[in-house]
Amino acid sequence: MIKNTMAAAVAAILISGASIAAFSAAKIQPNVLSETEKNVTAESVSASASSTSTAASTTTATAEPTTEPTTLRTYHIKFLDFDGNLITTLAVEEGDPINYDAVDIKSLHKHIDVNTEQAFSSWDIKPDFADADYTVHALSKTAVITLKSAPTKFRYFSTKGNVSLKGLDVAIKLSVQTPQKDKNGNYITEESTINISESCTAKPSALSEAFNKSDKATISVYPIGDQKALCSFDIVCYRDLGDVNEDGSINSADASKVLNIYANMAASQNMTVSDKTMKLADVNMDGQLDSHDASLILKYYAEASINPDFVDWENVIDFDSLNIK
């Protein structure tokens, strides 16, 4: 079908060339040729329609030079913005294409508020050529970015890897005006929502960068390609928690050391533990160093032995249920 259609298109263009040539001739000798020209061109045009169902040559059509018709009307094409204000008016001669590129649509782009952006979407009508005066309205597309929930992970136990945006829920609601109007004369909008949580980025994104000066950091969340932060949240690093002997790994030796310290503390009233050791060994963060901590370190070790990937302490201990000071 499309082949036939294209053939018809070629035929139509060829016809236009014939028509144009005929008009040129008519203008030179109007009394002699005008009627002939009409008949020829009318028949040709009619033939172009019937040719839609027949094969045609593949000749590429080009418009023949022609003399301008004697009286050409000038039509005015008014372009209005979203609020109905005039952007510009183009004066276009009858039959000439309307140059939509001449209309400045960049100026229609604006920020309505911090999270709402509006821009040009399309024209309500788009005549290819001028055959009447037209008023063309710009239709808008409006995007509203909504933060439903901020990231939920804020405890880290190492400076390896990146900040997690787990729990982040951000959506863009897009409202696009269509040329159809409702009973009140307003353009009907089509709405869609796109979840962009996955494409958001954290700054800083590397934990090593976030915690390079302190064990606390503030992370900003950006939609991809945007310079304006959506939200920010604080994270904290319980650096090397469980690595009591500071050998770089968490294993039974750490559990053993915790039990050893616990036993010494039970045997001696004067036994003191350094702040650093307390910070590394008190894995359940209850302010006590006891067998519970040793047990949790062993649990971590068991899970880490099975899972070659890094095991997050939050997979072992439910910190949210603990009353951490």
Next chain:
Amino acid sequence: MDIDLYIDFVYHGFYRLDDIEERFDEYRLMAEEQAASLEDDEVILFAIYGFEEETERFIYANFMLRRIKLDHYARVCERLSERCRLFCVGNG
């Protein structure tokens, strides 16, 4: 391949080529039905297919039933032929 569809210059959305072709047949038939009442110097323009200038890719179809004078049609053909294909019927 999805193509922008306009009906009488009003945007109607993206449509598949098959749908465009169906619409083409519909409008051609309607144009042919109305063609009997045309004067000799008139035609009914019923479709404009728009193409990308560089790639010749079919990008939009605009269907209408515009009764226009032949000289007007010729002028439109001349001016739009670089990027459009026009379809019309006469009463011949």
